[in-house]
Structure formats: C-alpha cells, structure tokens
Amino acid sequence: MRNMQEKANRLIHEKSPYLLQHAYNPVNWYPWGNEAFETAKKEDKPVFLSIGYSTCHWCHVMERESFEDAEVAERLNRDFVCIKVDREERPDVDAVYMEVCQALTGSGGWPLTIFMTPEQEPFFAGTYFPKNSRFGSIGLMDLLGSVAQQWRDRREKIVRSGKEITEAIRGGAEKKTGQPSKQFIHDAEKQLSDHFDSRNGGFGRSPKFPTPQNLFFLLRFAMLENEERALEMVEKTLRQMYRGGIFDHIGYGFSRYSTDAEWLVPHFEKMLYDNALLTMAYLEAYQITRTGFYKMVAVKVMDYVLREMTDIGGGFYCAQDADSEGEEGKYYVFTPGEILSLLGKEDGEAFNRTFHITEDGNFEGKSIPNLIGQEDDQIMEERIGRLLPRVYQYRKERTELRVDDKILTSWNALMIAALAKAYRILGDSQYLDAAEKAMRFLTDHLMNENGGLRVRWRDGEAAGVGGLDDYAFSVWALLNLYDATFDVHYLELAAALNQEMINRFYDKENGGFFLSDKEAEPLIRRPKETYDGAIPSGNSVAASCMLKLFALTGDTKLRETAEEQLAFLAAAAQGYPAGYCFALLAMMSALYPSKEIVCVVKDKAEMEPLKALFRKKFLFNTAVLVKNAENAERLEKVAEFTKAYAPDKEKSAYFVCENNVCAPPVYTLEELEKLL
Template identity: 40%
Template sequence: MASHSQKAPNKLISESSPYLLQHAYNPVNWYPWGEEALQKAQAEDKPIIVSIGYSACHWCHVMERECFENEQIAQIMNQHFVCIKVDREERPDVDAIYMDAVQAMGVHGGWPLNAFLMPDMKPFYGGTYFPPKDWAQILLNIANAYPTHKAELAESAEQFAESIALSEIQKYRLGGKESSFTVEELRTMFGQVATKFDPIKGGTGKAPKFPMPSIYLFLLHYYHITQDAQALAHVKLTLDQMAFGGIYDQIGGGFARYSVDEHWFAPHFEKMLYDNGQLVSLYAEAYNATREILYKEAVYQTIGFVRRELTSPEGGFYSALDADSEGEEGKFYVWTAQDWQQALQEVDLLGIPADVFTQYYHITTQGNWEHGNNILYREATEEAFAQAQGIDSQLFKKANQLLQAHLLSIREERIRPGLDDKILCSWNGLMLKGLVDAYKVFGEPSFLDMALQNANFLKTYMRSGNQLYHSYKNGKTTIAGYLEDYAFVMDAYIALYEATFDEDWLHEAKALAKYVVANFYDEKEKLFFFTDIHAEKLIARKKEIFDNVIPASNSAMAKNLHKLGLLLDIPTYTEIVDSMLAPVKKLILSDPQYMSNWASLAAFRAQSTAEIAIVGPEAEIFRKELEQYYYPNKVVAGTFVESWLPLLENRGVVGGKTTVYVCYNKTCKLPVYSVIDAIHQLADVHA
C-alpha cells in the first residue's frame, strides 16, 4: 500500500471532519456534500453514491479498507458515479433523510450507510455494510442499468422521495387535542416499558445493549411520583450492571457506546461524548435518589475521563474516541494475562495478594475475550468484594486505586485510539448538562469550573448573535445549528442558572428559545423542524420525534419550554408545549420506550411542577441543601438581594432571614425560613 505522500488526495483533503479526512487519500474521487458534487452529477448525468459514517465507527473502517482503498473498485466508482462522503455527526440532516430512505427499502439501518441517488438527490437503492465482492457487483449492476432503465429508476426514486417527505405526524396518523397526563397513564406507560426489562442483567431487550439514559430517567421520575419499587429496582439493576461491566472502562472511567452481548461485558469500544454526558446526568440523579456510592464513583471517574481525554484547550469537548487502535478493535483497552501479571508485580498492593485483583477483574490465563485478551469487568462493589474475601474494605479500596492508577499509566504508553477532535455544539450541551447535574448533587467545585469553562466556550465560539453553529474545529465554526444544538445547549444553560443563580445563563436560554420559535417552529403540525428555515434545502425538511440513545430534539425542546414558561412566566411557551404534546400523546402512551424523554415530560405534567424561589443572603447555601433531597419535578430561582425575574419579583427577605417560597400553578404557600420546611411543603402537596 502506498503511503499518503505517494498518493494524490481527493476533494476531502480540505475538510475539517476527522472522518472525511480519513478518506482523503482513498483512490475514490470523494467529494464532500455540497454544490460542486451535486452540480457535477447533473452536468454529467451520473448517479450519486452517498456514503455516510463517522470516525469512531468500526465497520466504516472495515468497508474503507476492503472497498474504498481497493483500486479496481475505486475505478468503477469514479467512472460511473459521483461519490460523496458524509460525516453523519456533521450532517445529521442528510443522514436522517437517507437513513429513512434505506429503511423504506426494507433494510435495517446502521452505519456505514450507502445510498444511490439520481442526480436530483432522490434515492433509488441503498444499504449498509457491503463486502467488497457484493459492493463491486452492485456498482456494476447499477452502472449498467442506469443508461437503459433511467426512467424506471427515476420513478422508484420519486416514490421513495415522497415517502421520505411524509412527516411523522402523517406517517403515524397522529393527532389529538389532549395534552395532559394522569398518574394512571404513567402507570400504563411504565407497564409498557417493563415488558422489555431484562430481569437478570438489566437494560431493555437482548444483545446488543445500548445505554438508554432517557428511559432510566423516566423510570426515576415515575418512581418519585408513584413509589413503585419495581421501577427503582430496575434502574438500580441496570446502572449496577453497566458500571460493573466491560462497557464501563474499569481503569479510566467512561462508557463505551454499546455492549455486543446482553451482559454488558464486551463493548464496542468507541467512547462517545453524547453517551458520557447523559450517563453522568443519569448516575448523578440516581445517586441523589439512592445514595449508592457506586454511582458517585462512576460520575467522578467518567468526568475524570472527559477532562483527561476529551477536553480541548479552549474548554470545548471533543466528539469521540475510536474503537480501533493499530487496526484492531479494543486493543488499547484489553490485557493479556502476561501483561496483567507484570503490571501487578510493579505496584504496591498494600499487602493484599495479587491474585485477589485478578479474581476481582476476572482475568484468566487464556483470556476472557478474543485472541487471549481480557476485558476487565467485575460483579460486585469494592466493599462487597472485600467483605466476601475477608479483607478490610478501606484497605482494598486504597490498593485498588493504586492499581488503577498504575494500569492507567501503562495504558497511556500504548498507541492511542483515534480522536475525533471536532467539537459539536449539541453534544457539548449534553456534557455541560451532565457536569451541572453532577455539581448540583455532589457540590464538587471542579465540576462547576469545567461547566463554566465549557459554557463560556459555547457562548464565545459557537454562537453568532442568537444563532448557534453545529461544529467547531481548528478555530473555525462550520454548519448552521440544528434544533438539537439549540435544545441541548438551552437545557444546559437553564440548569446552569439553577445551579448558580447567575441570570445571564437564563437570558442566554431565553434568547435561543426566541430564535428557535421564530425559525424552526411549524405552525401547522405544532412541532419543530430539525433544520433552520435559512438552512440548505434538501429533498425533505424533517422533524425528529422519537427518542433514541440521544433524546429527540423535539422532546428536549418541549422540556425546555416547559421550564422557561415557568421560570420566566411566558404563557406562550406553555401553550406551545401543550400543542406539541397533543399530537404525540398517542405514541407516548403506546410506545414509551421510544418516547422516553417525552414520557419524563408527561411525568412532570401529571403532577404540577414545583416553582421554588430562594431569596436572601444564604440563597446559595439553601440551594445546595435543597439539592440533597431528590425532587426532580421543580424549577428553582434564587437571588441574594432582589431580582426582576417573575419568580422572584416582589418576593423579598422576611425578617432579615433567607426565605423560601414554594409555589404551584402561580399559587404560593406561606414563606418558610429553612430548607427542611420547604421540603415538608413539597411533600404535603402530593401526600
């Protein structure tokens, strides 16, 4: 294989996306998505190949090696097609359209995603990963069919385009006027989700298993309202098993994207920022509800991983770490028995026999995974394991910390997985929210420092006026913001206000909300488009409704407007939330597993959201104390002296004491002068 210096680059060489740059020296004449490629296809009357993936995608790398670096296959592609490479993380709008198309063709979606289009961008065929022999045959079949059967292909493409253009409201025949929810309806929704529970290892369904943070947040919110022990038990089972499993990096912290098996044992080793941001939020909230020390450790270690490996000098967070290093999946993270034993000999284990740790992490001589390698996992907390071994738990914990630090230092000497160092606004919003949630629960100053650095980065580098940009790299912002960028950053800013009482963050959130309502809202269907009205016109303008590993931008936006409507007393926002919930209520009730972030909003609406105002010199102390109680369905405003915010206006200090006002539906209880009295008022409402 020729080195890059001996090859001529293709058009991707000028891009900033690490994924596109990975393909810049392929013999395929790749173009980035844009006018040049689309006009070339029309001018030369050639079909288009759109190949979509992302930098941490293992099978994307495999298809590149097998197909796109193959000179003979590249020659067919270059001769008969205009070839476009897309980073799905940069262009989720393009990805969503052609993912819909491939699924409409009866193919189970995934990446790499490969779609064949007419020159007018309408798709007529597609699939995911293709082995080289199959890919070459498909290329030749289409190249031969295009000149002679163009009319039939165009007709097929038109039908797929019409299918793609249907909104979810049309596709699922949604509608309705009822936007309220009852506790009984929440019970029905929980019952639907519970049918998918794995009672042995947690999670929903069988392999592969993805962390689905919004499902477990819904279960926590449902539990808080109903005290249904089954809901909390399943959350704890799932979070325990994930933190024990190979999906969690037992040495360095942080979660991999998913587990290929049903036991959370063997990860697909890429680490994504969006997973880790949300899981920090989830584990922090679960700790607040349960006081399980395992969850605190997961939060601290995961934030440590993000600080160490995904933080840019300016305070932005990078997107992902690859699954592969040295062309081998997971090589950076696994241990042979020989490497393990040598590492154990090099560290002081405080008198605890080395084989105790071999047993704790399930290291075997033959390897517990592929090719004689071991994935570290455990089946108990440090305390429980030490107790079972008859070892002092504090001594074991300290020795384990020394071992982890040593193993981490050894691992740092290995060739690292590829880093996707683009900074995505939406994913940074999720991580920022995670940091703020962790700070609220644990009061750790370094978490707030990281959060403020990131929030100021987003405000400084990824915003122009009230508009956001989606991507940042090498000092340059690119791509107009999508709804997800606004929704997740707004959520984080609202949380940051509630954690600091710095009103600038609330004003930032309000300004973004105003822009979104003006430029994304569809008055007809009462939901938000994924793209700005000023964005590039594609063959369809989509709306995102279903919650997945990342919540749908519409459900996130609805939750934001619910909170802002209360914090800022903007009835219009509350009306928009009503109008958003009404058409999708049918889906929330029937398919809560796929509408789990909506379901959390339903839980907030089934019982009134508490509006808590704290006024006085000890407002910050009161806020910290308040956060030690698990009460998720609330908004909190505070000031040390006075404020013109609606929740704080005309609410002053009584008798020189810091005063707490607990209100529901704009009706307040008597002011109280301690957090515990406020908690009693909150409890009385739902007694």
C-alpha cells in the same frame, strides 16, 4: 506519514476527522454540496453517498476493504459521483437518508450507503457491503456494476423509483395531535418492565444500549408513583453496566453499547453523549438512594471526560475510536502475562483475578477487564485501586487511541448539563468550573452575533448551521447551570435561545419542531425526529425545556407552545410509549404535582446554605428562582412576575407554590425545608 506520491482528494480541505480519514482514498470523494450534484448532472451520473463517523468500526472495515481498494475506486470514479458525509456534522442529511434506509430495508446503521439521482432522490439504500459477494449477500463490486448498468439501460425506471421513494418519505403534512395522559406513563413502565433483563439489567437482548432516558423515566416513575419495581430496574441496570466490560475499568468511561446481554463485550468506541447522559443517570440514582456506589461511578465518568476528552479551550471532544492499529478493541484488552510483567507476581495475580483477565480470554483470545460477579465494589477499589494508574499508563504507551476532536455543540451541551448537575448534587466546584468554561466556549465560538448556533468547532473554525438538537440541548444545559448557580445570566440566555429555537424550527401549522433550521440548505425532506433513541430527541428536550422555562418565567405564550408540543409528542408516542421516555418526562411535568419556589435573599451570604439545602433534595418538577438586590432588575425582565417580590435587607423570604396554590412565605431555611 503519508507517502508524498499519494494524491489527496477534495476531502483534504475539510475539517471533519472522519472526512479527513478518507482524504487519501483513491475514491474521488466530494463533500456534500452543490459542486458534487452539479458534477453529477453535468456528467450524467448517479450519486454514491456514504455516511459514517470517525469512531465507527464497520466504517473503518468498509474503508479498508473497498474505499482504499484501487479496483473499487476505479469503478466508483468511472460510473458515479461519490459523496462522503460525517453524520455528526450533518445530522440533517443523515436523518433524511437513514429514514430512507429504514423504510426500504427495515433497519439502518452505519456506514450508510445510498444511491441517488443528481436531484438527491434515493433509489437504493443499505449499510455495510463487503467488497465481494459472499454467503448470499451482494458485495459492493457487484452492486456497483448492477446499479451502473440499470442507470444506463433502465434510467426511466430508476428515476421514477427515486421520485416515488422521495414522495413517500415526505408523506403528508397533516397535523397529528394526541392527548397526554398518565396512561402513557403507566404503559411505558409496563413495556420496559416486560422487556427488563432481571439477571443482567437493561432491556431486551443483545445488543444492549444504555438508553439513559429510560432510566431517567423510571427514576421519576419510582418517586412519583412510589413504585419500588421501577427503582429496582434502574439500580440493577446501573450496577451491571458498571461491572461489565462496557465500562472501562482502567481509564473509566462507558463504551457505546454491549454486543451481548451481560454488558461484557462492548462496541469499544466511547461517545461523549453516552458519558454525559449516564453521568446524569448515576447522579440522580445517588440523589434518590444516597448510595455511594452511584456517586463513585459518576465521578469516575467525569474524571475520564475531564482528563481525556477536554480541549484546552474548555470544549469537549466528541469520541474515541473503537479501533487501534486497525484492530477493534486492541487498546482495551490484556493478557495475564502482560499484567504479571508489569505489576509483578503477587499484585499481577490479584489484578488478573479481580478483573477476570485469563489465559482463555473473553474477546478474541484476550481479556476485557470486568467486574461481573463482583459484589462489593468499594472493597475492590481499596485493594486494587493503587495499581490502576500503572496499568493505565502502560496501556497509553502500548497502543495509540485515536480521538475525534470535533467539538459538537449539541453533545457539549449534554456534558455541560451533566457537570452542572454534578455541582448541584455533589457541591464540588471543579464540575461547575468545567461546565461554565465549556459554556463560555460555546457562546464565544459556536454562537454568532445574531444568537444563532453552529454545529461544530475544529481547528479554529466553526461550521454548520445549527440544528434543533444544538438549540434544545443548549437550553437544557443553560437551565441546569441556572439550577446550579441561580445566576440570572444563564436564565436570560436560556430564554433567548429558546425563543430562537421556536423562531427557527417550530412548525406553527402542524406542530412539532423540524430537525433543520428554516434557513438551512433545503433537502428532499425537512425531517422531524421524535423517537428517543441513543439520545433524547430534540423535540422531547424542547418540550421539557419550554415547560421548565414557563415555570421559571411565567411566560404564558411558552405554556401554550409547550402544550401544543406535548400534544404533538402524544400522537407520536401512541404506538409504543416506551420509545419516547424523555417525551414522557415532559408529560410528567404537566401531569404530576409541581412546585414553584421564589427565594428572596437579603445578601450573597445566604446563597451557599440555600444551595446546600436544595442539594439534599431530589426535587422533580420544581422550579426555583432566587432574587436579591443585585439581580432584581435583570430577573424582573426575564420573569416579570417577580416584580411583586421585593428584597428586604433585614431578612430573607421564601415563597412556595404547589399545584397553582401558594403558601404564606417562610423566613428561615429550616421552615423552607419542611415545605419541601
């Protein structure tokens, strides 16, 4: 409980868990908004902007060192107007000023620290600063003193610098286009291969991020080019990530990244987006290889999300913290004695041996459970699995783990897509139930009557003007739901939301999609993001969705916009195609053979056998429509070309077109399977 004498600042009225964490700081924080900037103008002060998120370890460190410190707070409150931003609620603000930081310093990350004028023009950028200078690095106290003095004595130079930086990041608005080609595809595969860690899996050295879109790309490349090396890179990475400490072997789910090359020591926060995208990667690896290991991992990750990250209303929370009781990783690590006391000598020793829990430890004197070196994961599960629930329950009671219970539209859409894919591949209805319940949550609580999306839901309130990722990822989720169910409602909603996305974000003059809605609050720059980083960019996902929707609906305007979008992405990807792997998936849809299948079924009894057939196949670049007497009228409205396919009460018919050439219809699932 807070001491009743502690005084809250303005953040106490916010819903963001990250902002609320700072509500009792002695710093006089403002949320981002007009009040803060008007105050800065009135009081003639520069703005101190701090951006982070609730599960960020170094954000916690900077708060404890500086923002909870009376001396720092006194200087901040005296000389600056201080703004705190949750990057997950305001990805547009974060994107603009992260670009500034990367341009000025060559790197970025969180916490993000920006000094700017009251006109939002930045003149200094950095990330984490300790309170006091040390080892040649400036501390926050010295930095604040220096900036305040320069604001007083060299104002004109600072303002000029802010304007120059602002103009530089705005850049030119000229149209940049490229030509999508298979050369991009082959160059990216070679670049990934050159950086592949053949011993540990993954790409490059530490720190290592999962970057699931790289794995999606390599899986498609392996199938389309019959390239075993690409599949080997994926399989090695998926196996080593699971065996390392980046996977939580007690409660399941993946942490955000590994601080070492072996995937052993994670940055312990767990993010919904990683677990959604990695679920899809493991599911696709299972679908291609039929190796049960990949199914097992995907099921574990989904078990974790449904158990620990799911709201009663069906939405999904966004993250779990890296820190517990002020210590990074405390929730996740063990000593051998703890396990022996809990399980007894025989079971405890077996458990410690299996998960490498030792007296020396592997993280600050304690041990992160891992299976590095373990070859037969299934045998391990049979021997140790019965002990895991006891250790899991002990861990929950031993240390509290903070959850960021925001429900973010974009990240929820990724999880919905993963669960829909799981149902389509595995046939387990619990995953479809969860996906559909979550999608109802989004449409009920995060979509307004005009079809627009909001950014987040928390504590009974939706907030934020939806950005490109909210729309693009939601269309992706709806398309996955359609693939899983063939329910025309999801196709209708995907087409409508996709058109909203084009209307709100597409740059008709210069190509590409802006990150922020045209009706959103104007910032110093309206950014476009193309790089596929920790998650795919909205521009990449939008391209993929438009191509899929064109294949499903036959809307030629969509094809034209999609082709313009591919040209825009090709220009962006020219320097380093491997950084645009999800964009390359969209290019593959245009460059490699495609199939369109219209299934005209006589009654509902045909649906389950049809789903079972598609469940057996990995059908990249294949669009499947299902028409019956019940949905015919609605399907013809969203996919007008299907008017030519009339349902027959006596028999079903299956029409397969490949590379713009249509084969004669077939009338049994056995014949359809041969055509696949």
